[in-house]
Amino acid sequence: MFQLGKTIVSEDIIESDFVCNLKACKGACCIAGEAGAPLDAQETKILAEVYPFVKPYLRPEGIKAIEAQGTHITNDFGELETPLIGNADCAYVVFDQNNTALCGIEAAYNKGDIQWKKPISCHLYPIRVKDYSAFSAVNYHNWKICDDACSLGQELQVPIYKFVKEALVRKFGEDWYTELEKIVKKKAE
Numbered sequence: 001m002f003q004l005g006k007t008i009v010s011e012d013i014i015e016s017d018f019v020c021n022l023k024a025c026k027g028a029c030c031i032a033g034e035a036g037a038p039l040d041a042q043e044t045k046i047l048a049e050v051y052p053f054v055k056p057y058l059r060p061e062g063i064k065a066i067e068a069q070g071t072h073i074t075n076d077f078g079e080l081e082t083p084l085i086g087n088a089d090c091a092y093v094v095f096d097q098n099n100t101a102l103c104g105i106e107a108a109y110n111k112g113d114i115q116w117k118k119p120i121s122c123h124l125y126p127i128r129v130k131d132y133s134a135f136s137a138v139n140y141h142n143w144k145i146c147d148d149a150c151s152l153g154q155e156l157q158v159p160i161y162k163f164v165k166e167a168l169v170r171k172f173g174e175d176w177y178t179e180l181e182k183i184v185k186k187k188a189e
Contacts, residue, residue: 003135004179007172012140013160014184017153018126020163024148027101029125031089032145036082038121038128039072044080047071050105050114057094057104057111065091082119123167126160159184 001008039047048071055063062085069083069091083091094104105118117123126146130137140160153163161168161180169177 002183004183005172005176006134007136007138007176009138009180010140012142013127013138014180014187016140016142016150016160017156017158018146018149018160018163019153019156019158020146021148021152022100023098024152025145026099027093028145029143030093030101030103030122034087035075036073036084036090037119039080039082039119040131041080043119044072046116047082047105047119050108050116053113054092054105054108057107058092059094059104061085062089062091062093062104117170120167120171124164124171127164127168129171 001010003009051066051071055066058066065083065085071083072080073083075081085091085093089101090103092104093101094107096102103118103122105114105116108114109117121128126141126143126149128139128141130139153160161184165177168180
């Protein structure tokens with residue numbers, strides 16, 4: 001672990017390799033697990049605003065789940081997250097012709113219907129950020145369903161922090177990312 005501004009960063013994000021391998025995993029992170037994607041309070045407002053533009057991209061069962069539960073939910077621990085379809089798929093998940101899980105929010109973004117790509121927790125994955133009062137913890141979430149992504153990352157020699165550069169800049173800013181690169185370079189010397 002090392003400190004970077006108001007973040008405590010796990011060494012894993014610079015030492016471990018990762019490149020999503022959708023052909024292998026079929027987007028399992030969006031349909032496996034017991035919870036929706038983590039959200040912050042601002043994102044819940046954005047989801048409510050963009051939902052009418054995202055809705056045409058969603059599956060009927062996703063629309064039904066969102067209209068029954070809301071564009072976001074609060075879990076038993078008081079944390080905000082996306083709603084699920086039957087305790088499995090994220091309600092915003094859509095499938096392509098190869099049965100790969102994709103994000104309906106991102107589909108609307110890619111078509112230019114909205115200006116918000118998707119929740120930052122999804123964009124950052126496999127990094128998870130936990131905010132505390134004095135700092136944010138930046139950690140690697142090592143999940144078995146992503147073994148193929150780890151293998152592809154090793155093959156291509158792409159460390160996690162490079163794979164999620166756009167998301168890290170979105171979350172923490174360009175200056176933070178530049179400082180991260182300096183730390184990585186210094187550790188390599």
